[in-house]
Amino acid sequence: MAATRQLWRLCPRLPLVFSQGYASAAAAETVKAPIKVFGIEGRYAHALFSAAAKQKSLDKVEKELNDFQFALSKDSKLEDFMRNPTLNKTRKDAALRGVLKEKKYSDLTVNLFGALAENNRLTKTQSVIKAYQTIMSAHRGEVPCTVTTAKPLAEKHTKELEKSLQNFTTKGQVLKLDVKVDPSIIGGMVVDFGDKFIDMSTQTKIKKIVQTLKVGMS
Template identity: 50%
Template structure:
């Protein structure tokens, strides 16, 4: 077949005022402890009309953590006193001129001894913001790299599946184990057009017929 054919304390702090008692439902769910922090921050930022600012703040914090591995080691080190660790990180954030909501988030993480999970909270918030912006994660896995013409044609086909206001964030990955064809994941939808899956299907059919 041709390629063209296949193509909690935080929650309490944010909920102390009447305006923040009801959480704004995020456009997508994120799970776990980190997801709860991220969801609470998103809700507070929307209600305070500071979502764009908070998103920019967290981008700065993410860049800071990526550029200085020693900072991540410091935040993850359980030997440091959590109060002192929180104060030191708050000083760094103040230098970045982040919003009060962003500062509150990391203060609460610090007081709860969870600054070491800051990266996971940032990742969860990024997932929410991606959905808020209408971005849909899309992954294409092929057995071999696609050439420019195939990539362009596939991009065109994939974009036709996007709903109004959506933007597909397409990434490509090569996995020789699928033998041929491709698999495509758009959000929570998955299509398997790989040769490997067909081989498994035929193998199962043959086993049933014996």
């Protein structure tokens, strides 16, 4: 219960609810996340991560959030309920708690939605879930890498690409490769790997050639 109370303390309710000293004491008790996520969604996600870490429920909370995210994508009525600004926040809180407890969600997840409802932040639900997923990905040592090609890669080439990119990770890191197709790049590929962005697309090469020709003709 102490960890769930901490979640409520750390989530941004009304700015002046707690004194500065109390807020500092609560912050000192937090479990530091492996990556910093900014914005309102980041504040909720970091508070949830800290509380879940103390209860050794990081994976359980992530599974529950993923489950709720899937429900949102499939249930338009639920999505409308979350976004409807005319509904009383207290009723929203009560309704959500009832549904989540019926699904046997943990108190941490239930209280997260309670905090979002109380602060009229339910429209931020998807962003908060994504922020928590980002933190958990870093917690597992995953390194996201997105490769975009003009045409689908053969399975053999995808494996070769993944093996090559794995060489750029450090010990303990796990490459999380996502291969996308975008015909507009014409050919080549675009690699977005951690803090690196490499554009080797034919589209960009053509743009550079055109710009060079314009400069030469001016």
